Amino acid sequence: xxxxxxxxxxxxxxxxxxxxxxxxxxxxxxxxxxxxxxxxxxxxxxxxxxxxxxxxxxxxxxxxxxxxxxxxxxxxxxxxxxxxxxxxxxxxxxxxxxxxxxxxxxxxxxxxxxxxxxxxxxxxxxxxxxxxxxxxxxxxxxxxxxxxxxxxxxxxxxxxxxxxxxxxxxxxxxxxxxxxxxxxxxxxxxxxxxxxxxxxxxxxxxxxxxxxxxxxxxxxxxxxxxxxxxxxxxxxxxxxxxxxxxxxxxxxxxxxxxxxxxxxxxxxxxxxxxxxxxxxxxxxxxxxxxxxxxxxxxxxxxxxxxxxxxxxxxxxxxxxxxxxxxxxxxxxxxxxxxxxxxxxxxxxxxxxxxxxxxxxxxxxxxxxxxxxxxxxx
Ligand SMILES: Nc1ncnc2c1ncn2[C@@H]1O[C@H](COP(=O)(O)OP(=O)(O)OP(=O)(O)O)[C@@H](O)[C@H]1O
Ligand SMILES: [Mg+2]
Numbered sequence: 001x002x003x004x005x006x007x008x009x010x011x012x013x014x015x016x017x018x019x020x021x022x023x024x025x026x027x028x029x030x031x032x033x034x035x036x037x038x039x040x041x042x043x044x045x046x047x048x049x050x051x052x053x054x055x056x057x058x059x060x061x062x063x064x065x066x067x068x069x070x071x072x073x074x075x076x077x078x079x080x081x082x083x084x085x086x087x088x089x090x091x092x093x094x095x096x097x098x099x100x101x102x103x104x105x106x107x108x109x110x111x112x113x114x115x116x117x118x119x120x121x122x123x124x125x126x127x128x129x130x131x132x133x134x135x136x137x138x139x140x141x142x143x144x145x146x147x148x149x150x151x152x153x154x155x156x157x158x159x160x161x162x163x164x165x166x167x168x169x170x171x172x173x174x175x176x177x178x179x180x181x182x183x184x185x186x187x188x189x190x191x192x193x194x195x196x197x198x199x200x201x202x203x204x205x206x207x208x209x210x211x212x213x214x215x216x217x218x219x220x221x222x223x224x225x226x227x228x229x230x231x232x233x234x235x236x237x238x239x240x241x242x243x244x245x246x247x248x249x250x251x252x253x254x255x256x257x258x259x260x261x262x263x264x265x266x267x268x269x270x271x272x273x274x275x276x277x278x279x280x281x282x283x284x285x286x287x288x289x290x291x292x293x294x295x296x297x298x299x300x301x302x303x304x305x306x307x308x309x310x311x312x313x314x315x316x317x318x319x320x321x322x323x324x325x326x327x328x329x330x331x332x333x334x335x336x337x338x339x340x341x342x343x344x345x346x347x348x349x350x351x352x353x354x355x356x357x358x359x360x361x362x363x364x365x366x367x368x369x370x371x372x373x374x375x376x377x
Pocket of ligand 2: 042043157
C-alpha cells in the first residue's frame with residue numbers, strides 16, 4: 001500500500017486550511033507531518049481518513065483515487081488528537097469497539113484486546129471506565145483501540161501530547177515497534193520537531209496550509225530550503241541574523257553590525273550576484289566552537305566575540321547562550337559546545353569560531369535558501 005496526495009486542498013469558508021499539499025507515503029513508510037498549531041496537520045490527516053471532504057486535488061491509495069471513498073472502505077486506523085474514547089464503555093470495550101463493529105470473531109477479540117492493552121501497558125485497567133483513568137492512561141487506551149486491528153494504513157494525530165517525558169519516550173518506541181511488525185504506511189502528526197526527527201523515515205514541514213519541505217530528518221536538518229524550516233528544526237534553534245554581503249578584491253564577506261565573516265569560495269560564488277544587498281545568515285549552535293577546539297583553522301575571518309549569559313550543561317557538553325551588542329539591540333546567540341564550559345565564564349567575553357562551510361544563507365524577503373539549487377524548493 002502507498003498513499004499519494006496530489007495538490008490536496010481543503011477550504012473552510014474563505015479560509016484555505018490545506019493548500020495544495022503533495023506527498024507520497026511509501027509501502028511500510030513512517031511519514032511525519034510537523035508544523036506549528038493551525039498549519040493544517042489535522043485537516044490533512046482527516047482528508048486521508050475520509051472524515052473531511054476534499055475540495056481539490058487527489059488522494060490515492062495504491063494508484064486508486066479514493067476522494068469519494070467512504071472512511072470505512074478505506075480501511076484506515078486513526079488515533080485522534082482528542083482521543084475520542086467512549087466514556088460509558090470500559091477500557092476493554094473501548095479497545096474491542098473497532099473489532100466488534102467490523103464483526104471480528106469473539107474468540108479473536110478475546111485474544112487481541114489484552115495483547116493491544118499489554119503493548120501500551122494498560123492491561124491492568126481493562127475493567128475501568130475512562131473517567132477512572134489519568135489523561136496519559138486515556139491516551140494509551142486511544143492508541144490501543146486504534147492499533148488493535150489490522151488496517152491498510154495508520155494515522156496518528158499528536159497521540160503523545162498528554163504523556164510525561166518518560167511515558168512519551170516509551171510510547172514512541174511502542175508505536176515504532178508496532179510499525180515494524182505491521183509495515184503499513186503511516187502518517188504521524190506532531191508539532192514537536194524532536195519527536196518528528198526521532199521517529200520519521202521522511203517528514204514534511206507544514207506552514208500555513210502548505211508544505212515547506214519534504215525529506216528525511218537529516219536532509220531537512222542539513223539542507224533546509226527556507227529560514228522557516230531551518231528555524232523549526234533543531235534544538236536549540238539555529239541562530240538567524242541579518243547581514244550585508246560585501247566584496248573586496250578576493251573575497252565575499254558577511255557584514256554584521258559587530259563582526260564580519262569571510263565566506264568560503266563555493267558559498268561566495270553562489271551569492272556573488274547579491275553583493276551590496278542584505279542576507280539572512282543561519283548558523284547552527286554546533287557550528288560555533290571555542291577557537292582552540294575548532295576542527296578547522298581559526299583566524300580573524302571566521303571568528304567573533306560574544307558575552308556569555310547562561311551556561312546549560314548537556315549530555316554532549318554545554319549549550320551556551322551569548323549576546324553580541326548591536327546598534328538595534330543585542331543579537332542572541334546559542335552555541336553547542338562539546339565540552340563543559342566552566343561557570344567562571346559567565347558574564348565574560350569569549351571568542352566563537354564559526355564553521356563557515358556549514359553556514360546557511362537565506363533571502364531576507366522570500367526566506368528561501370540562496371545556497372540550494374532551484375530544484376530544491
Ligand atoms: N471545521 C472547521 N471549520 C473552520 N475552520 C477549521 C475547521 N477545522 C480546522 N479549521 C481551521 O483550519 C486551520 C487548520 O486547522 P488544523 O486543525 O488542521 O490545524 P493543526 O495543524 O492540526 O493545528 P494543531 O497543532 O493546533 O492541532 C486552522 O486555521 C483552523 O482554525
Ligand atoms: Mg491538530
